[in-house]
Amino acid sequence: MTKEESKHDLLLLINILRWLYNSHISVDIDMHVPILCYKDPSKLAMKPIHECTYCDIKVEDLHDLLDDTSEPIILVHDDIPMKTAEWLNVPCLSTRLINPENLGFEQSGQREPLTVRIKNILEEYPSVADIFKELLQNADDASATECSFLIDMRKNIDIRENLLDPGMIICHGPSLWSFNNSTFSDTDFLNITRLGGSMKRCEADKVGKFGLGFNSVYHITDIPIIMSREFMIMFDPNINHISKHIRDRSNPGIKINWSKQQKRLRKFPNQFKPFINVFNCQLPLAQESPYKYDGTLFRLPFRTEQEASVSEISSVYYNTPDIYSLVDEFSICGHRLILFTQHVGSMVLKYLKYEEPNPAAAQDVVTINKSVWSSKAAYGPLSILKSAAKVMKKVAATNRVPADTPKSGCIIRIVNRRLTDEIGKRLGLVPCGGVAVLLSEEENRKWTVKANTNHTNPIGEVFCYLPLRIKTGLPVHINGCFAVTSNRKEIWKTDTKGHWNSVFMRHVIVQAYIAALNMLRSMAESGELLDYSYYVAWPDPSVVHDDFTVISQGVYQEIAKGGDGDHAKVFSDGKTWVSIKYVRFLDDSLLCRPDIGPAAFKIFLKYLKKSSSQDLCAVELPEWSSLRLTTRTQTLHLSKESQQLD
Template structure:
């Protein structure tokens, strides 16, 4: 038995790796997750951005170059065939970039907080277009051929030695590249290209990799999808300053390949400031390496973006942009834990942008540095664009949120969903608050433009009824952070910004007589007009509103209102009595006499006798105007009738004018209240 045990213990465990599917099958799986649409160009733009490029050009080269088929003696020909889509940028690949482009599911950018494309899949979407991506950068040329044996998929060559490689026909390379982005025989002689060219020969027939045949119309679709979003494509990038689309349809052309078709670029009036702000923030983030700064890193700038078409029509839009990389000192424990999770590797980075002119039809969009695919409805429902290191779906088209079942059952959510929620609640609410504060501060520096800034600040406040359900988690922390911020504009003292605690609000939907506004201005009140949605979102219920009680209160602080015109005083009477609090007039000099003066509604003065009669009867009482109520507008007259019916004032019938005169001249009449209004006076 002992021997059996010993012999059993000598047996070796059999180890083996997981069986991997062929590369072609893996690529087909990736392509099934990435749509064949404008997302392809976004992935290519993202790669140029991460390489640090400032300028990018995309060329559709329709020329049928290198049409001879590949042979055993010239196997590389197919890599140079045309038509093709070519992409240029002015940055060179680093050694890490060369390694990264050869990775399938991981990325050398994975732990680099300054990079956008850190997941290793995006570039592979170009296999929708081609079977043979070719890259020239610096001194190297790389072909990716997934149809080769797994050990030969990546074929790297030195430009200067291109003519020495067995079976490589340099003339094929020159036919495809000469005159394209400055490439020439001199490039091969020097062995260096000052930038990067990606070339994608269009797939002309079905292959094992894909049955997606690419032609001119599909390239046009790619270009059009980019044009639709071009005006905002540069907003949140950290390096790129221009992207140009080119086309070459002259089949015989050999030099200066590419006719201008479309471009988007940062205007020269703002590009230097934008570049400086971007570079400064990148350096500060790079300084903390893969850690977190103790304090937040932020920048803010105005950016003018121009879009130019092939008819040389140029559209210009000015934006205000603010970015925030949250500091560790301002993080909750949850945000800190997720930010430091190496298996997760996201950065607490969020930005916001608003078009300065605040167009009425503006809809906020969501970016992960480049805009996510558009839908009919705004992705967020917010009135500004939002950018961030959001956790996205596998195809990187939508932000990950909990499902309806998870919400309903309060089920556990994975880290990526937790990340998005805490990023919105903490970092987005912070940068949003800072953005509004900065708008206010900038308005104070620009004379004569307060009204424009007032509109901009109001525009930025979300309408919580329009905000998407997933994004509504932003509202409570944002409102809390804005509680004492001076984001409400009052015209008082020439115009200034105040917090809600100092504001007197005109309630939305309630028409206010201009006289009331005049009175509030006369008494130096901080009046603020707000729209319905701001009233609701900012939770202004309970704040001081303009009401009859409030007007009554300020009228008693001074007698300034006595300088108002008769019509204005009538308007005051209407407004005060609209509260149905008839004692509200006590002590106010708003009782109109026939002599043109106004006296107090005063309960303590028991000797004053005021009579009300018709205009014709008043003519018989010449010299007694200080005892007669003024002939009133119909609605005011009705209000006084209500006062009498409520017992606020008392009246008695007098039979004739003689009785009136006797009552005025005698002093032994003791009225029920200090002011008596007598009706039904008959003429002599």
């Protein structure tokens, strides 16, 4: 066939295709169409539609791809209009190059449009600060020891051509990055696509249970990107950014494999250049080399005003002042986030100026490190949740409680109660909890208990390994496997879950509270704790919130049981530590009178020393405590008369 005949036939075939397109006549994917023969442009050749692709990008050199015999790329003839090629369902070259695996979101419960579902989740997680908390929780559940964030103000104006999709241009600017030093497992990749059906729900040693928290990232972005191991994931629920690569609207995400597609992915260097040097990410954009990212990296491009105008998820966009507010949020809440983490021991918030091209030069804005202070009274591992979960599995298998149940310092302790065991197994929870007492460091590694002396505004909050922003009225923080609502804003108060919380607080948190008081006593005895009043960390029943009175009542009930063991020695006159069995109080009717109270107490001490028992100890009991301190049958206030000297 001559060149003129080939040219004539090609024109005829293209006109036929245009007529089919204009007439909306459907065609089969096995239909043959003209293809490009770049070595001999005059040659006419044809291939089935499903073997072809059309060129949708500007690539300087396609020859290396077209000559690749292992995975040949066949382009439709460049005289076929792009609109016609798309109507024929010819795959685009960019999709063929990256060869993405399409990812969908698996929903549990009521079915609804994905964007509506995410929008509703955001209403359950109304605080932007939840982004830090949920990303930290995911890192801690993955056993990461570091979790850091970077506010990247670069606009990347000079690298906005040849992206994966023209829709990516708008989200190529300022971003929030998050890094942790643990890699995604295959299960993690699956979990992150599940809305409300996380596989972690059945894992007792994981804090995240609902598969909802990660979606808090949509507060600030419409297209989160995740890099871990050799995989990169992009989610586009609105289908506004990578629409050409999404074959089915029910699967609005793609997964790219950097171990298999390097040569082709390098055709889109501008898409991936922002990743270079962000938390040591070194994607192989220059040459072929084996690559796996040792960690997990999230890129969350801040939603722009243009994106917000068409987003079905959120109409909130982020300008520079809004982005700066995230620094304030992190500064305020960061230290609380890390308090009860099981693995993460350090958090850093970095800031990269818009004119700084190298992310490695980002400035540290907030640095938080959690170090184990090696007190003489400390014992046990601080990462207790996994140990506790193993014990619960052993109990379930053997129906016997091991003698060596794990304990850890003054913070957390596991208490075995069959009732909590059975409920916990059904709810996927572990009876493992603890308390934290705020200390202030003085000179020479000495400490004081930092407490509210007026008891009007106690610091205590509830943690489920991350803060729940629930005040308790206690002078300490409490932490544990509470049954919480899906948005982690409240603890359950009714039905089985509410019963678990009540029993959990009475039998686990109370025991941890007593253990904390004992550790404070040990520190005071060793000289590590200065100016310590034995009752400074006791709960004031008058200010404890109703939902947590079970804790204050339980603490006083345990104290009132007394006994001869060290665990019962929580009273002190500044020299000696004793249990309630050996403590004596002066009646309030005398002690509280300013005219005779001090003198009466001196006489009280004098006669107490002359008593037959040398083990007795006289102490002053604060009024707010004596109102609720109970024995098995009566209040301490009533029993004091029988304990006083004749």
